[in-house]
Amino acid sequence: MNAPTPGALTSSLLYLDGVSVSFDGFKAIRGLSLTIEPGEMRAIIGPNGAGKTTMMDIITGKTRPDEGTVMFGGSVDLTRLDEAAIANLGIGRKFQKPTVFDFHTIEDNILLALKSKRSVLKTLFWQTESQQQKRIDEILGIIKLADKRERLAGSLSHGQKQWLEIGMLLAQDPKLLLVDEPAAGMTDGETAQTAVLLKEIARDHSVIVVEHDMGFIRELGVKVTVLHEGSVLAEGPLDQVSANERVVEVYLGR
Amino acid sequence: MITRFLLSNMDRRGFVFLALIAAIGLLVPLANLLLPAGSPFHVSTATMSLWGKYLCYALLAISLDLVWGYCGILSLGHGAFFALGGYAMGMYLMRQIGSRGVYGNPVLPDFMVFLNWGELPWYWYGFSSFPFAMLMVLVVPGLLAFVFGWFAFRSRVTGVYLSIITQALTYALLLAFFRNDMGFGGNNGLTDFKDILGFNVQAQGTRAALFAMTCVMLISGFLIARGIVSSKLGKVVIAIRDAESRTRFLGYRVDRFKLFVFTVSACMAGVAGALYVPQVGIINPSEFAPANSIETVIWVAVGGRGSLVGAALGAVVVNWAKTVFTSGFMAPYWLFALGALFVFVTLFMPKGILGTAQGWWESRKRPAPVPAPEPAPAE
Numbered sequence: 001m002n003a004p005t006p007g008a009l010t011s012s013l014l015y016l017d018g019v020s021v022s023f024d025g026f027k028a029i030r031g032l033s034l035t036i037e038p039g040e041m042r043a044i045i046g047p048n049g050a051g052k053t054t055m056m057d058i059i060t061g062k063t064r065p066d067e068g069t070v071m072f073g074g075s076v077d078l079t080r081l082d083e084a085a086i087a088n089l090g091i092g093r094k095f096q097k098p099t100v101f102d103f104h105t106i107e108d109n110i111l112l113a114l115k116s117k118r119s120v121l122k123t124l125f126w127q128t129e130s131q132q133q134k135r136i137d138e139i140l141g142i143i144k145l146a147d148k149r150e151r152l153a154g155s156l157s158h159g160q161k162q163w164l165e166i167g168m169l170l171a172q173d174p175k176l177l178l179v180d181e182p183a184a185g186m187t188d189g190e191t192a193q194t195a196v197l198l199k200e201i202a203r204d205h206s207v208i209v210v211e212h213d214m215g216f217i218r219e220l221g222v223k224v225t226v227l228h229e230g231s232v233l234a235e236g237p238l239d240q241v242s243a244n245e246r247v248v249e250v251y252l253g254r
Numbered sequence: 255m256i257t258r259f260l261l262s263n264m265d266r267r268g269f270v271f272l273a274l275i276a277a278i279g280l281l282v283p284l285a286n287l288l289l290p291a292g293s294p295f296h297v298s299t300a301t302m303s304l305w306g307k308y309l310c311y312a313l314l315a316i317s318l319d320l321v322w323g324y325c326g327i328l329s330l331g332h333g334a335f336f337a338l339g340g341y342a343m344g345m346y347l348m349r350q351i352g353s354r355g356v357y358g359n360p361v362l363p364d365f366m367v368f369l370n371w372g373e374l375p376w377y378w379y380g381f382s383s384f385p386f387a388m389l390m391v392l393v394v395p396g397l398l399a400f401v402f403g404w405f406a407f408r409s410r411v412t413g414v415y416l417s418i419i420t421q422a423l424t425y426a427l428l429l430a431f432f433r434n435d436m437g438f439g440g441n442n443g444l445t446d447f448k449d450i451l452g453f454n455v456q457a458q459g460t461r462a463a464l465f466a467m468t469c470v471m472l473i474s475g476f477l478i479a480r481g482i483v484s485s486k487l488g489k490v491v492i493a494i495r496d497a498e499s500r501t502r503f504l505g506y507r508v509d510r511f512k513l514f515v516f517t518v519s520a521c522m523a524g525v526a527g528a529l530y531v532p533q534v535g536i537i538n539p540s541e542f543a544p545a546n547s548i549e550t551v552i553w554v555a556v557g558g559r560g561s562l563v564g565a566a567l568g569a570v571v572v573n574w575a576k577t578v579f580t581s582g583f584m585a586p587y588w589l590f591a592l593g594a595l596f597v598f599v600t601l602f603m604p605k606g607i608l609g610t611a612q613g614w615w616e617s618r619k620r621p622a623p624v625p626a627p628e629p630a631p632a633e
Contacts, residue, residue, distance in 0.1 A: 060503060087505035095518055098498045101493045118505045120514045125259060126486035172504065 013038045019068030028054040030230040041202040043217045044210045044228035052210045061086040092174035096181045098161035102154030111169035143167035159190040176206045183216045195219040260477045271563045279469025283462035304466040310530040312566035315553045317522035319565035326495030329465035331420030333394035337541035339524025344444035344537040365439045375437045391528040392521045399520030407509035428542035443538025558606025
């Protein structure tokens with residue numbers, strides 16, 4: 001779906017090469033290389049401190065790498081842009097802890113995320129068009145919160161907040177979605193529903209999922225990248241990766 | 255588009271507020287001018303000017319609520335914008351004195367003659383024109399807020415650090431305006447005003463007109479602020495208050511939105527200051543005192559942060575109480591009362607007078623309210 005733009009250096013949607021970053025001498029990421037193809041869904045696992053969240057921070061512009069290349073859509077250098085510019089390019093992010101706007105209604109949360117011009121004047125004189133309203137209703141249906149649309153997001157349960165945030169990502173309609181531990185703190189039923197939701201999204205978006213829950217990753221059934229001490233330790237289908245001795249040693253702790 | 259922008263999403267409380275201010279703006283000047291002094295409904299000129307002052311404070315409170323209550327920027331220097339607007343008005347009024355000053359100099363205000371200045375400084379040019387002075391009432395505070403905000407918000411200075419530098423800003427201006435060679439009258443400030451637009455400032459009719467004008471500006475300020483907070487931009491601004499980095503990851507340029515509301519708010523504070531000066535009859539550097547800005551924060555907190563009507567209400571209630579307390583035997587205890595009020599409101603009425611009253615009213619109507627999220631901590 002995402003044809004490489006003219007002048008593209010690579011056909012990958014996201015291309016990280018030799019990325020390193022250190023905080024006060026601690027190398028959080030060392031020589032990380034990773035490519036995500038258009039339309040791909042990728043799961044990233046790794047023990048605590050493996051650099052998963054730092055990697056997301058680098059991709060979304062929160063952290064600047066000390067060295068290395070981060071390219072989006074083949075030609076855009078993400079290390080030169082700030083968070084808002086990167087978000088507007090089409091990279092959405094869901095945080096580990098669900099972050100929704102507690103004092104807005106569920107519907108307004110979706111409206112704020114809805115893909116649109118983000119300038120001051122455009123938002124000041126904003127009128128929601130019927131097509132946009134339809135899209136909001138559609139998303140509310142997908143995340144099963146349509147009947148609670150008038151409620152404040154702060155009154156939702158943890159699992160519902162996670163879905164609302166996924167709904168906000170859908171509204172943003174990004175080319176690439178970064179999802180940090182979507183199943184954390186969910187019941188088994190909610191986890192299964194979240195997996196269905198993510199698979200649904202992955203049909204027309206590229207998705208990177210960071211997750212600890214092995215059962216959840218098995219349900220997703222996608223290629224897995226194992227991070228360890230800031231670089232890639234193994235990559236491949238889950239069965240192959242979990243048979244890898246090094247992975248078993250560092251991650252599964254046996 | 256503009257009408258819809260200003261009037262859409264107006265709630266009942268907003269209409270009640272507008273109707274009330276419109277009624278006061280009409281009836282108080284009439285009661286002052288037309289009714290004989292013996293009538294029980296007569297409003298004395300002094301009382302009218304006093305309430306005019308309160309209403310200027312109400313506009314200042316609305317402007318602060320716009321940045322603090324809605325955007326989470328706790329400005330401890332909003333008094334600076336108020337005072338700058340006041341000085342712009344004061345400069346116009348000084349130029350209107352003409353040769354009627356003590357020294358009779360047709361161009362130079364008295365304090366400049368006293369300081370042996372030969373000619374008018376360049377930054378006083380144009381202030382003899384009312385439209386120019388009114389433009390400056392908006393431009394000077396607005397420009398200062400824009401430049402200040404540009405650097406502060408782009409560098410992502412937030413929370414208590416931002417509050418401290420806004421406080422430093424107003425303190426720096428206080429010191430600067432105290433200096434005689436700044437050309438703003440030093441610690442005496444600007445006073446002895448004679449005319450505004452050809453009418454005697456002291457005259458009863460002028461006072462009544464100024465009062466009515468204050469009501470008009472309060473209504474306009476309320477409508478503009480209301481339009482902003484109920485637009486999608488208002489939702490973005492609240493989102494910034496509650497989860498700044500989330501808003502940034504949605505693709506909104508947080509610094510620009512903050513800059514917009516901060517600048518609009520500063521202009522509004524400037525207008526409040528400009529209306530305040532002719533009614534009080536003086537503007538001096540003490541208006542820049544950090545304590546003034548902090549008091550404004552208290553008004554907003556008392557009335558109800560995050561509610562424009564609440565902010566205005568808080569300003570009027572606290573200042574009315576201040577008048578009552580500081581004029582009788584309780585005068586020495588006013589600051590204690592103010593401090594106690596702030597502590598009381600913070601502890602027991604975190605949503606202010608209006609928020610608490612509303613919560614009480616709703617809980618009466620509906621016994622089982624939907625659990626509301628915890629209020630965001632004041633930044």
